[in-house]
Amino acid sequence: MFANRRTQSSIPSYIVLILLAIFALAPLVILAMNSVKSTPEIGRNPIGLPENVLFENFTEAWEEGNYAVTTRNSIILTVSTIAGTLTIAGLAAFALARLKLKGANLIAFYFLVGTSVPAQLFMIPLFFVWREIGLVNTHIGLIIIYCALYAPFATYLLRSYMVALPEEFVEAAKIDGASNWHVFRHIIMPLSWPGFLTAGLVIGLNVWNEFLFAVTFLPGTENRPIATSLFAFQQRFGRDWGLTSAGSVIMVLPIIVLFLLLQRRFIEGLTQGGLKA
Amino acid sequence: MTYSSQAATSPRAAKWLSALGRWAFVLPVLLLNLVVVVIPSVAGLAVAFTDWTGYNVPNFVGLANFQRLFQDEIFFLALKNNLVWTVMFLTAPIFVGLLGAYILSTIRHGQMFFRVVYFIPYVVASVVNTQMWRQLLNPRVGIGPLLAERGITFLDFPIFGTRETSLFGVAFVDAWHFWGFLVVLYLSAMSAVDVELYEVARLDGASRFQQFRFVTLPSIRPTLVFTILMIIIWSSTTFDYVYMLTAGGPANSSELMSTYLYDNAFSRFDAGYAATIGMMMSLWVALAVAGFVYLRRRGWEI
Numbered sequence: 001m002f003a004n005r006r007t008q009s010s011i012p013s014y015i016v017l018i019l020l021a022i023f024a025l026a027p028l029v030i031l032a033m034n035s036v037k038s039t040p041e042i043g044r045n046p047i048g049l050p051e052n053v054l055f056e057n058f059t060e061a062w063e064e065g066n067y068a069v070t071t072r073n074s075i076i077l078t079v080s081t082i083a084g085t086l087t088i089a090g091l092a093a094f095a096l097a098r099l100k101l102k103g104a105n106l107i108a109f110y111f112l113v114g115t116s117v118p119a120q121l122f123m124i125p126l127f128f129v130w131r132e133i134g135l136v137n138t139h140i141g142l143i144i145i146y147c148a149l150y151a152p153f154a155t156y157l158l159r160s161y162m163v164a165l166p167e168e169f170v171e172a173a174k175i176d177g178a179s180n181w182h183v184f185r186h187i188i189m190p191l192s193w194p195g196f197l198t199a200g201l202v203i204g205l206n207v208w209n210e211f212l213f214a215v216t217f218l219p220g221t222e223n224r225p226i227a228t229s230l231f232a233f234q235q236r237f238g239r240d241w242g243l244t245s246a247g248s249v250i251m252v253l254p255i256i257v258l259f260l261l262l263q264r265r266f267i268e269g270l271t272q273g274g275l276k277a
Numbered sequence: 278m279t280y281s282s283q284a285a286t287s288p289r290a291a292k293w294l295s296a297l298g299r300w301a302f303v304l305p306v307l308l309l310n311l312v313v314v315v316i317p318s319v320a321g322l323a324v325a326f327t328d329w330t331g332y333n334v335p336n337f338v339g340l341a342n343f344q345r346l347f348q349d350e351i352f353f354l355a356l357k358n359n360l361v362w363t364v365m366f367l368t369a370p371i372f373v374g375l376l377g378a379y380i381l382s383t384i385r386h387g388q389m390f391f392r393v394v395y396f397i398p399y400v401v402a403s404v405v406n407t408q409m410w411r412q413l414l415n416p417r418v419g420i421g422p423l424l425a426e427r428g429i430t431f432l433d434f435p436i437f438g439t440r441e442t443s444l445f446g447v448a449f450v451d452a453w454h455f456w457g458f459l460v461v462l463y464l465s466a467m468s469a470v471d472v473e474l475y476e477v478a479r480l481d482g483a484s485r486f487q488q489f490r491f492v493t494l495p496s497i498r499p500t501l502v503f504t505i506l507m508i509i510i511w512s513s514t515t516f517d518y519v520y521m522l523t524a525g526g527p528a529n530s531s532e533l534m535s536t537y538l539y540d541n542a543f544s545r546f547d548a549g550y551a552a553t554i555g556m557m558m559s560l561w562v563a564l565a566v567a568g569f570v571y572l573r574r575r576g577w578e579i
Contacts, residue, residue: 013380017387020377021394024457028397031409046418088305095302102296107303114314116562118514120535121555122317124542125324128331129317148313151306180298209402211517216543231404231521234411241412248405259400263393266400271462 028256035245042241057246065233065247067226074225076139077214078207081146082200088147089154090196094184096155097162098170111152119149119212127216137220145217146207154199157272161195162188194265201262202269208255226251322559324552331548342553352554355525355532358444359561362533363512365448366455367505374459374504379489381460382467392464395457403454403517410450411437411522440530443523447531451518459504466500467493506569513561534558 034042036053045051061067096104126145127136135141169187178186189196208227215228230251234244259266325342327335346352377395381388398406413419414436421432436446474492483491494501516535519525525532525540534554542551 010384013384014387016380017377017384017391020373021391023453024395024398027409027413027453028401030413031405034412042412043418046412046423047420088309091302092306095299099299099302101299101303107307110307110310114310116510116566117314117318118535118555118558118562120514120516120538120542121321121552121559122314124331124548124552124555125317125320126313127543128548144309145313148309151309155306180302184302205400209400209404211403211521227402227404230408234404234408241418244408245412248408252401252405255400255402256397259397260393263396267392267396267461270399271458271465 028252031245031252032249034241035249037242037245039240039242042245054242057242058250061233061243061246061250064237064243065229065250066221067247067250069222070224070226070229073139073218073223074208074227077143077146077225078204080139080143081150081207082203084143084147085150085154085203086158086196086200089151089158089199090189091184092151092155093158093162093195094180094188097159098183098188099180111155115152123213123216130217136217137223139218139223142213142217145213146203146210149213150203150206154203157199157202157269158192158195160272161192165191198265198269201258201265205255205259205266205270318559321552321555324549325556327549329549329552330546331542332546335549338549342550345550346553346557351529351532351537352534352557354529355534355537356557358532359513359515359534361444362448362515363509365445366452366508366512370452370456370459371501371504371508373456374463377456377460378463378467379493381464382493383485388464392461395460397457398454399458401454404521406454407450407518407521410453414446437523437531438527440527443527443531447518447522450522451515462500462504463497466497470496502569502572506565509565510562513558513565 030047033048033050034046035057036055037045037050037057038052038054041051095101096107101107130136130141135144165188169191170183173183173187208225210225211227211231214225215231218224218228221229221232230247233247237243324335326337326339328338328341329335377391381391414421414432416422416433416435419432421434421436424430425433434442436442470493474496475488478488478492514535515533516539519531519533519536520539523531525536534557538551538554538558541547541554
């Protein structure tokens with residue numbers, strides 16, 4: 001009787017869930033369809049299926065938006081930040097998880113304070129210092145900032161993986177006289193690769209999408225990533241909806257594909273530790 | 278990097294060396310964070326008491342920036358907008374998040390599918406999200422004129438260009454990409470609730486709503502409080518969506534503290550005053566964290 005009541009009442013449940021799914025996906029589907037329409041067609045038919053599929057929007061957006069350069073810039077920023085952050089966060093996570101550090105609580109407190117400070121507060125002095133020492137408009141200048149911003153999150157994510165590793169591996173190595181570095185490099189790091197993958201994906205997503213620091217610290221046109229150049233592109237071609245939609249699709253498509261392939265890791269990483277995407 | 282020389286040194290020195298060796302692993306993160314976040318934050322607090330433009334040698338001006346702040350109508354408008362923003366995010370997305378998660382927790386098939394679908398907007402970049410909704414809510418080529426042809430006219434006006442609606446329009450676009458994140462958080466908290474509690478409630482004749490109210494909600498309280506704290510903190514610093522969709526306009530109607538600060542720091546060469554606004558944002562965050570710590574001390578499991 002219970003099971004029967006459940007199936008009956010689950011139809012309204014599915015209706016609500018499907019409506020929510022449409023709410024989540026419809027804007028993205030419309031964006032994708034508009035990216036292959038001409039702008040006059042979008043005026044006549046703003047949310048329907050395209051009458052003529054027009055791939056020229058993509059080639060034109062790629063050229064006009066200088067995507068060959070901005071994609072390269074975004075990849076440089078993303079890959080370097082992932083590598084830099086995982087290196088320093090991996091080391092710190094190892095020490096917090098596996099070495100008896102006096103003052104580990106102090107570090108946790110320090111990270112808590114450091115990650116709750118509003119970015120806008122430290123951005124002002126940081127910008128003028130970065131300008132003084134010539135780091136504004138350089139990739140390395142922004143990569144250093146990203147590494148500092150994302151390292152506390154990555155440290156705690158990796159630490160939770162390393163704490164869960166079985167003790168025996170480490171003990172065996174220690175008896176053989178291995179140094180801390182050796183234990184980290186050859187035992188802990190290979191065993192906690194899922195943590196590195198998860199943290200890397202979350203950091204990569206954040207860097208790819210990041211706007212505030214990118215627009216401030218890379219104001220020039222040659223070094224900027226897709227996010228800020230796409231914004232400028234939208235301002236320039238404001239009413240050319242087909243073209244700007246194509247420009248947006250170029251930026252978001254790789255992310256959605258990667259997310260669908262590795263959704264478990266993305267969701268796990270993004271819902272741990274308050275890092276806003 | 279083995280410490281083979283340790284045997285030759287005194288035990289005390291060896292102990293120090295080994296402590297140093299352990300701390301060396303944490304040092305890069307701490308130093309980097311110190312240089313990029315902590316020192317500039319302290320400098321930001323200090324700059325609030327100066328007339329720094331960003332280019333001159335700053336002069337100490339006492340509380341002049343604060344006097345100016347407390348007479349600045351635009352700042353109070355921005356502060357009010359931040360408060361309205363917080364209230365909006367504490368209601369609609371949490372309601373939809375709880376609704377979606379609760380329904381998902383009761384169905385048998387497709388839980389994973391819906392979870393992934395709802396999460397997709399959360400990985401979409403702000404610059405793409407705003408482009409999409411700028412078109413959908415555009416008075417010429419959006420859904421507004423389309424609905425108007427069928428006699429539904431309430432969306433047929435420039436939402437971002439009207440003073441009364443600009444802030445709500447921007448908040449809606451931001452919330453669209455946020456609620457799915459809450460669904461996933463609440464769902465994982467709900468799936469940890471003991472099934473027996475629901476069975477007991479059902480035997481007592483509790484309706485679905487009563488089960489939600491008296492079993493689910495108390496069980497997921499730590500997650501709920503955590504998301505409330507996060508929303509309060511993030512609402513004070515939110516920037517991208519307003520900057521991209523309205524730049525605070527029209528006539529400052531959607532101005533937030535963050536956009537007003539940005540404008541002062543980087544367009545008006547008023548870095549000292551901008552830092553004062555930054556200090557107010559920090560105060561907001563500090564109050565939220567203090568409230569959280571207080572509740573925890575009072576024995577709340579959060």
